[in-house]
Amino acid sequence: MSSKYNPNEIEKDMYRFWVEGKFFETTDEKEKEPFTIVIPPPNVTGRLHLGHAWDTTMQDTISRMKRMQGYDVLWLPGMDHAGIATQAKVEAKLKEQGENRHDLGREKFLDISWDWKEEYADFIRSQWEKLGLGLDYSRERFTLDSGLSDAVREVFVTLYEKGLIYRGEYIINWDPDTQTALSDIEVEYAEVQGKFYHMRYPIKDSDETIEIATTRPETMLGDTAVAVHPDDERYQHLLGKTVVLPIVGREMEIVADTYVDMEMGSGAVKITPAHDPNDFEIGNRHDLERILVMNEDGSMNENAGHYQGMDRFECRKQIVNDLQEQGVLFDIEEHVHQVGHSERSGAVVEPYLSTQWFVHMQPLADDAIGLQDGDGKVHFVPDRFERTYLHWMENIRDWCISRQLWWGHRIPAWYHKETGEIYVGKVAPADIENWEQDEDVLDTWFSSALWPFSTMGWPDEDSEDFKRYFPTDVLVTGYDIIFFWVARMIFQSKQFTGKRPFKDVLIHGLIRDSEGRKMSKSLGNGVDPMDVIDQYGADSLRYFLLTGSTPGQDLRFHWQKVESTWNFANKVWNASRFSLMNMENFAYEDIDLNREKSLADKWILTRLNETIEHVTKNTNKYEFGEAGRHLYNFIWDELCDWYIEMAKLPLYGDDEQQQQTTRSVLAYVLDQTMRMLHPYMPFITEEIWQQLPHKGESITVANWPEIKPAFHDEVASNEMKRLVSIIKSVRNIRSEVDTPLSKQIKLYIRTENDAITNELEKNRSYLDHFCNPSELVITTDVETPEKAMSAVVTGAELFLPLEGLINFDKEIERLEKELTKWTREVERVQKKLANEGFVNKAPEHVVDEERQKESDYLEKQAKVKARLAELRS
RNA sequence: GGAGGAUUAGCUCAGCCGGGAGAGCACCUGCCUUACAAGCAGGGGGUCGCAGGUUCGAACCCUGCAUCCUCCA
Numbered sequence: 001m002s003s004k005y006n007p008n009e010i011e012k013d014m015y016r017f018w019v020e021g022k023f024f025e026t027t028d029e030k031e032k033e034p035f036t037i038v039i040p041p042p043n044v045t046g047r048l049h050l051g052h053a054w055d056t057t058m059q060d061t062i063s064r065m066k067r068m069q070g071y072d073v074l075w076l077p078g079m080d081h082a083g084i085a086t087q088a089k090v091e092a093k094l095k096e097q098g099e100n101r102h103d104l105g106r107e108k109f110l111d112i113s114w115d116w117k118e119e120y121a122d123f124i125r126s127q128w129e130k131l132g133l134g135l136d137y138s139r140e141r142f143t144l145d146s147g148l149s150d151a152v153r154e155v156f157v158t159l160y161e162k163g164l165i166y167r168g169e170y171i172i173n174w175d176p177d178t179q180t181a182l183s184d185i186e187v188e189y190a191e192v193q194g195k196f197y198h199m200r201y202p203i204k205d206s207d208e209t210i211e212i213a214t215t216r217p218e219t220m221l222g223d224t225a226v227a228v229h230p231d232d233e234r235y236q237h238l239l240g241k242t243v244v245l246p247i248v249g250r251e252m253e254i255v256a257d258t259y260v261d262m263e264m265g266s267g268a269v270k271i272t273p274a275h276d277p278n279d280f281e282i283g284n285r286h287d288l289e290r291i292l293v294m295n296e297d298g299s300m301n302e303n304a305g306h307y308q309g310m311d312r313f314e315c316r317k318q319i320v321n322d323l324q325e326q327g328v329l330f331d332i333e334e335h336v337h338q339v340g341h342s343e344r345s346g347a348v349v350e351p352y353l354s355t356q357w358f359v360h361m362q363p364l365a366d367d368a369i370g371l372q373d374g375d376g377k378v379h380f381v382p383d384r385f386e387r388t389y390l391h392w393m394e395n396i397r398d399w400c401i402s403r404q405l406w407w408g409h410r411i412p413a414w415y416h417k418e419t420g421e422i423y424v425g426k427v428a429p430a431d432i433e434n435w436e437q438d439e440d441v442l443d444t445w446f447s448s449a450l451w452p453f454s455t456m457g458w459p460d461e462d463s464e465d466f467k468r469y470f471p472t473d474v475l476v477t478g479y480d481i482i483f484f485w486v487a488r489m490i491f492q493s494k495q496f497t498g499k500r501p502f503k504d505v506l507i508h509g510l511i512r513d514s515e516g517r518k519m520s521k522s523l524g525n526g527v528d529p530m531d532v533i534d535q536y537g538a539d540s541l542r543y544f545l546l547t548g549s550t551p552g553q554d555l556r557f558h559w560q561k562v563e564s565t566w567n568f569a570n571k572v573w574n575a576s577r578f579s580l581m582n583m584e585n586f587a588y589e590d591i592d593l594n595r596e597k598s599l600a601d602k603w604i605l606t607r608l609n610e611t612i613e614h615v616t617k618n619t620n621k622y623e624f625g626e627a628g629r630h631l632y633n634f635i636w637d638e639l640c641d642w643y644i645e646m647a648k649l650p651l652y653g654d655d656e657q658q659q660q661t662t663r664s665v666l667a668y669v670l671d672q673t674m675r676m677l678h679p680y681m682p683f684i685t686e687e688i689w690q691q692l693p694h695k696g697e698s699i700t701v702a703n704w705p706e707i708k709p710a711f712h713d714e715v716a717s718n719e720m721k722r723l724v725s726i727i728k729s730v731r732n733i734r735s736e737v738d739t740p741l742s743k744q745i746k747l748y749i750r751t752e753n754d755a756i757t758n759e760l761e762k763n764r765s766y767l768d769h770f771c772n773p774s775e776l777v778i779t780t781d782v783e784t785p786e787k788a789m790s791a792v793v794t795g796a797e798l799f800l801p802l803e804g805l806i807n808f809d810k811e812i813e814r815l816e817k818e819l820t821k822w823t824r825e826v827e828r829v830q831k832k833l834a835n836e837g838f839v840n841k842a843p844e845h846v847v848d849e850e851r852q853k854e855s856d857y858l859e860k861q862a863k864v865k866a867r868l869a870e871l872r873s
Numbered sequence: 874g875g876a877g878g879a880u881u882a883g884c885u886c887a888g889c890c891g892g893g894a895g896a897g898c899a900c901c902u903g904c905c906u907u908a909c910a911a912g913c914a915g916g917g918g919g920u921c922g923c924a925g926g927u928u929c930g931a932a933c934c935c936u937g938c939a940u941c942c943u944c945c946a
Contacts, residue, residue: 392945553886561897632897735902838892
């Protein structure tokens with residue numbers, strides 16, 4: 001073993017060993033309880049980022065632990081076709097080559113997209129490999145697979161037949177860049193410094209005008225009315241009158257509608273039913289004409305008169321000029337307002353009249369909300385996210401599911417060429433020559449929503465996987481896609497399987513840069529997880545991600561933290577290296593924990609028990625940070641700093657029996673520790689475990705550590721506590737007087753009683769080793785040496801005669817400080833105990849503890865006080 | 874406008890059921906001790922955002938306020 005931990009070397013071939021050993025596949029042992037996770041399928045568009053690394057590492061940690069705990073674990077991998085994102089990338093590539101999809105045609109374009117998919121899928125698998133994810137590749141799925149496509153068609157057709165999917169002409173969110181409709185949640189609103197344009201429309205056959213204002217003046221070309229509130233006294237005389245639309249010359253009615261807010265602006269609004277959702281509603285109520293003035297690419301169409309062909313923003317400038325010249329537009333006001341942008345392309349989204357397919361959400365949402373009242377509810381972790389989810393569900397709006405793309409699930413609807421009749425079915429109509437299939441595909445999330453059961457063989461409800469592994473146990477994802485994905489999985493699962501899709505949903509935050517900014521391409525502050533792995537290894541990255549934050553909270557990426565995690569891995573490595581160096585020819589069969597054990601042995605086994613308890617409990621609760629801290633402290637502060645140092649005595653000594661016992665304990669504790677650490681740092685733990693005396697093929701399928709009550713030893717813990725405080729006191733004094741361990745000192749220990757004398761005598765060898773005394777006296781009647789440094793511990797007093805080295809003024813100062821400390825503690829405890837309320841109301845064990853402390857502090861206070869008196873005399 | 878989160882050491886964050894404020898990094902001092910100098914030993918550093926309240930006891934529970942962030946409308 002090298003003296004430095006080299007992750008690349010260890011990690012290089014490990015994954016192949018795991019995959020070839022089929023350790024990540026489900027077992028055929030039906031008596032084992034199944035445990036299922038489906039991976040949130042990453043977009044097949046590109047590479048995995050740190051967010052994916054974080055998300056999947058948590059899943060890996062959970063599934064590795066569950067596997068070790070004896071579950072039949074299925075962690076199902078897969079990818080998402082990501083309609084808009086992928087198509088945009090493929091189109092961009094075509095553009096580079098001077099081509100476009102329309103020239104190529106649908107079929108050829110899809111061929112190219114599939115090639116793209118294969119290329120990136122390979123790349124993503126290689127990233128999963130580097131992260132060390134224990135995925136069952138025999139069940140890998142893709143959202144466009146035939147099985148999953150069957151599921152999509154089944155769901156679409158069923159919902160259509162139930163009247164829960166409909167087609168119609170409504171205002172939708174149109175992305176002029178990618179030229180497709182979007183659902184409401186694919187629109188992100190951002191504050192934009194815009195303008196409020198104030199205009200006066202002339203009233204026909206009158207000198208009067210009516211004042212309106214708009215932020216999108218170009219839409220006036222599609223105005224078909226002006227609306228005022230029916231109770232607005234200012235406009236009573238104008239109701240039913242006609243307005244002449246400037247530039248266009250269209251005659252429009254002034255209508256009364258309670259939607260209009262009298263307080264806003266002039267109290268009159270222009271109505272553009274084809275370009276605004278509210279105007280659309282008003283248009284319906286008043287039977288207004290809908291005039292679309294834009295093309296799908298955001299340019300003005302033939303209804304825009306001489307503005308035809310202009311881009312919408314170009315047209316805005318021009319029309320403002322023209323209206324100003326005509327005196328129609330009389331004021332422009334700076335105005336900050338919310339403007340919708342496409343979540344994908346960033347383009348300003350246009351509210352646009354269009355015929356699309358929708359899911360009628362209310363009944364589905366009601367059902368999903370009802371699910372949360374029963375035992376079959378989805379447990380959100382942290383639970384506050386359940387409120388976020390419910391709030392959205394309770395205010396649900398219909399879901400626009402058609403997308404004007406080619407890459408995706410084509411809508412299973414056909415239109416009769418002659419009659420226009422609509423046919424919706426899982427298979428094409430028999431007389432296909434008379435029908436044309438809908439050109440559009442479904443929203444990608446429509447298929448992702450089925451992921452937990454479509455991947456299991458559904459709609460075949462008799463399929464083995466569906467029966468055994470569904471519902472899944474936990475889903476891990478970020479809070480940013482609760483609406484996009486989590487919510488939709490829940491209502492689709494409830495609707496089609498009658499069950500929740502997962503028992504738990506673990507929600508994590510976003511990963512940010514060191515300054516707390518979102519990682520983004522435009523900022524160039526993204527960190528590639530593969531770079532982190534190259535530099536520090538997957539185990540370091542994983543441990544950093546797992547322990548760096550609390551559930552639901554965001555996480556900042558710091559290289560420095562990854563580096564300190566590497567230090568921890570290096571510590572684990574070297575502790576193991578030391579152990580192995582002292583275990584030559586020591587085999588698994590030689591491990592014997594039943595022989596006479598040393599204090600150190602008993603103590604570390606007790607601490608191991610406690611660590612197993614904490615790590616198991618916290619990992620089960622998804623509290624990876626807490627579990628990690630227990631592991632870290634146990635390994636570094638207890639196993640390395642104390643046990644290994646103490647183990648050197650027997651290991652370097654010549655008592656064969658003691659050596660074998662120490663090797664046994666060391667081998668056992670390391671084995672158990674590697675197992676606990678394995679879900680967190682899979683590579684290094686497998687590597688070390690393989691080298692340690694072990695039984696079994698791989699740590700991935702080794703049993704999870706169990707608490708062994710027989711190893712719990714309270715007495716040893718207390719002895720160890722006293723020993724450690726003695727050693728620390730001596731170190732402290734040595735440091736005060738600049739006397740390194742290599743230089744011998746005299747050490748006298750005055751004990752309180754014979755029991756403590758015996759205890760310390762028994763552990764004399766440790767005191768020799770850690771304190772390096774030239775003379776060590778342990779009795780109840782040690783006489784205070786004349787010139788000495790001293791310290792008090794529970795049950796004993798230490799004296800280090802260090803003639804010549806002691807600065808008495810400094811020593812008095814030190815002791816005074818200590819006396820103040822104990823005096824303060826005594827006062828605090830006594831005040832507490834004098835409080836009747838405390839003694840009567842606090843739990844008994846808390847009061848007992850305080851009484852215990854009181855006597856301990858009083859003892860220490862008295863001894864320090866006496867010492868000071870001696871020094872001053 | 875509504876909802877949620879955050880505010881703890883110089884920095885980044887833990888602190889789970891209310892019972893003596895913790896870690897990593899950074900900083901200071903001393904050590905190349907035969908697992909690890911990316912280490913070891915010792916040390917300094919906090920008005921737990923502010924103000925009230927509940928309680929024998931509050932970083933933690935309640936109310937209000939302040940600042941920052943996110944989501945929804």
